[in-house]
Amino acid sequence: MSPEERRDIEEKPTNNLEAYDLYLQAKQLIPRESTTLVSSVTEIETFKKGISLLEAASQKDPKFALAYCLIAKAHDFLYFDKLDHTPERCALAEAAVNEALQLRPDLAEVHLAVAFHLYACSEDFERARVQIAIAAQSLSNNSDLLELSALIDRVQGRWEKATTGLEKAVSLDPRNPELLQVLASQYFYVRSYRDAERIEDRLIELEPDDPWFPSYKAHQAFYEKAAEADLKRVRTAFEALPASTRGFVVNGLRVFYAMCARDFAAAGEIISKSPNEEIGFLGTVVPCRIVAIWVEMVQGNHPTMEEFGVTREQLYRKVEADPTNPALLSALGCVDVALGRKQLAISEAKRAVEMMPISKDAVHAPNLLRNLARVYAWANEPDLALETLAPLTKIPDGVYYGPLKLDPSWDPIRKDPRFDKLLAELAPKD
Secondary structure, eight states, X not given: OOHHHHHXXXXXXXXXXXXXXXXXXXXXXXOSSOOGGGOOHHHHHHHHHHHHHHHHHHHHOTTXXXXXXXXXXXXXXXXXXXXXXSHHHHHHHHHHHHHHHHHOTTOHHHHHHHHHHIIIIIOOHHHHHHHHHHHHHHHTTOHHHHHHHHHHHHHTTOHHHHHHHHHHHHHHSTTXXXXXXXXXXXXXXXXXXXXXXXXXXXXXXXXXXXXXXXXXXXXXXXHHHOOHHHHHHHHHHHHTSOGGGOOHHHHHHHHHHHHHTTOHHHHHHHHHHOSSSEEEETTEEEEHHHHHHHHHHHTTOOOOHHHHHHHHHHHHHHHHHOTTOHHHHHHHHHHHHHTTOHHHHHHHHHHHHHHSOTTTOTTTHHHHHHXXXXXXXXXXXXXXXXXXXXXXXXXXXXXXXXXXXXXXXXXXXXXXXXHHHHHHHHSOOO
């Protein structure tokens, strides 16, 4: 070992045992990777509890740089997962990471924390890579570093490189469920379904008591195949999830699968009985009653501003409060087309795509294009809808066979021969 490596091994992160104990408690509450698929009010409170523990640790040892790094990461997660997508949350992360950098500019973990902050809050990927390179001088085989590099790679459209990086990270930390979940989603995005299934099986074996992983495996199977048995299986799996896991995204998926089964009564019941005020909808989180507008429309009804104007205003206020979030603007476009405001809807959905093109974010931009295609379809613009959909069959996380086949969102263009052609491109090959 070099003198530097020996020093790093022997160095204590803090000499205060109470501070270190608080830090370890917080690490159990703050995951290493995003858990956005099961986000809920409970998760927000868990993160805030972790931050409180870390703040107490930093009070006991004001020079505890790793505590500040984890404080920054917690704030970054809340911002990145859109659980608290506010400038104030980003500023709290910035303050914590700057404190860590001032205390220990020589510490590789600090530069890794700076890199994650630049990725999660600033979307400044090139500066993040500079910080990763500094951290890599001491942490070249660190799974967190490899994972963050891979996440930046896939945002920038380097999908093969991202897969390689995530596989290497998993080889170094093979029992990390958060990391395995990221790898499973990576294979799912590129439609490498057998590899995704392989990783999901590892997760189920690693965490046999966690009901989420079998549910997510069923979710992947439906997206690939869309057989009647797959739809029944995934609905059963999601309905069986404990109430404690039914956050924004889980309830949104329950509504989505009820709609795919044309069980609109069940969809309405899920919305009305949701314990949360908000729910997942077309790639973002919206007031629950917003989804009721979409459910009404796909049934062939005609929701009106008289009936849903107040609800639409709630979403509009969210868009105004978070103008840098294209997913909210895209959702507003979908709501406006449902309310018959076709030209306004098209302009909103198009503006969302312009805010985040695939060249800027290859992971989240496809969802905005899907929503634009939905708006075109319901605005009686079938040519534009199919023109927008066609490239999505060929890119990662574009469109999948299951939703395209059964989601009533596509009913206005379902009888078009060009739609059949798109379905055939995505149909299971085995």
